[in-house]
Amino acid sequence: MQDHDPPITERDISTTFAKGVAVLRAFDDTHSHLTLSEVAALTGFDRAAVRRLMLTLVHLGYARRDGRRFSLTPRVLILAGSFLRGNRFGTHVQPILNRYASLIGSTVSIAIADDHSAVYVAQSVMQEHEISFGFTIGSRLPLLSTALGRMLLAYGDPEWVGGVLRRAPLPAHTARTLQDRDAIARAVAQVRADGHAVVTAEFEPGISGYAVAIGGLGAARAVIGTSRPESDAADPAPIIARLHDAAREIVQTGVFDGW
């Protein structure tokens, strides 16, 4: 794709390892306790292979088994922890999020694209606010119907974007969810032109989402955004401006540099 460093990566990639990661990822918020057969069904792999891979995860301590059901252990947090530490996430990125969340007055989140979803990978924390709306790190949002998602699409690889626009599921979360894929494509083009995305009530009724890219048109793989009651925001411009400020600061950390 954008791998210009080594000519290309053909098939000197380890399918076994890739499958293992896929097995690990079969566990998400809706599937936290799975049987071997369920994992096999979710990943499309052979049950025998899934069994070996799952037992490997158990052996390494990343999964536990209780009878026939497997689940992940907190040890998987270590996999992310090394990245967080190595990139000074807690000391450099998190404070930026917290600061702008205070300024804006609503929870600020960073998301990246994964499959057909935008996934929260970081979020501001505010002592008072308890929890915004149940969306936390790891939450998945539809790319097509949210501000974060459309911002990711606007700055994403055109080939990938085309595929998502054509094939990604498009459930009508609300009465106002855009159902016309061509219309969504035009909306994404507009987002690209504007440099920011505002989407109202297409995913959660009465909620408007705001998002800008972290980095420039070809360099951005992550987006930052917030959401607030639709009624709140007569003028989105101040919010967008703040988000751009935050994005600029985050770019300077280098954590979200292109990959």
Place this chain on the structure above:
Amino acid sequence: MQDHDPPITERDISTTFAKGVAVLRAFDDTHSHLTLSEVAALTGFDRAAVRRLMLTLVHLGYARRDGRRFSLTPRVLILAGSFLRGNRFGTHVQPILNRYASLIGSTVSIAIADDHSAVYVAQSVMQEHEISFGFTIGSRLPLLSTALGRMLLAYGDPEWVGGVLRRAPLPAHTARTLQDRDAIARAVAQVRADGHAVVTAEFEPGISGYAVAIGGLGAARAVIGTSRPESDAADPAPIIARLHDAAREIVQTGVFDGW
């Protein structure tokens, strides 16, 4: 070890997958940008194998390459995110930590054992406090010289504990770091008897650490603790009591159930 569910796991574990995970884990806070040779040296694997595994990670989007150096991408956060969501971490565990941190007046953290270290996997967040002392999720502490570590040892599998007591590195972080392994073993036994650990100035000068187990003697794989200036704490009992309260609440979430 404690796998009584299936008789035992012998060699129906996938070494390729295990190696891939090890490669992923070669990236920590002190090694965030590595060459193939460095990864090979850190893991002890062949360079060719490391190359395939790294390219696999790049292909999957979990790593990037810049010339000859590889580094992880924020996508690795997704691996943890699914666990966090699936176990309602953000909505159930995190508030407990935050609440008790306010009560106690210092940052509260959860750690698990990994290799010869205790690793932070969760931490309270306090808007005001900015950052406690540079220790964030992913931080590694020596098992032998910290309260969190000795608590993990006190409730850990005896065989594993013996190995750690005998073989784990024991640098003298401060002038007061216990250097006699037998004395540390006795201290760990005392911790097991007490049900809590207090360690003063053995890791950071002027800082006392406090820790209790999350779960009972055989069921605890995680510990919760805090640290504060040595001068603060004439009487550790109230702090320990609070930590026990927090541990009880966290046990009820089931997130840290034995594995």
Place this chain on the structure above:
DNA sequence: ATCAGTCGTGCGTTATACGACCAAAAGTCA
């Protein structure tokens, strides 16, 4: 230009994945 270090590749050996089979448990219906 030399030299040390690193990366990429081809081939023989080793180990993994796949599919089928069997046993056992779970679910179903009378």
Place this chain on the structure above:
DNA sequence: TGACTTTTGGTCGTATAACGCACGACTGAT
């Protein structure tokens, strides 16, 4: 409750893919 069907987990042999080693090319210093 009983026997039935269905599903699940574990095992075994074989084709296939990955590993490890060695060699050659390249990069970047000194």
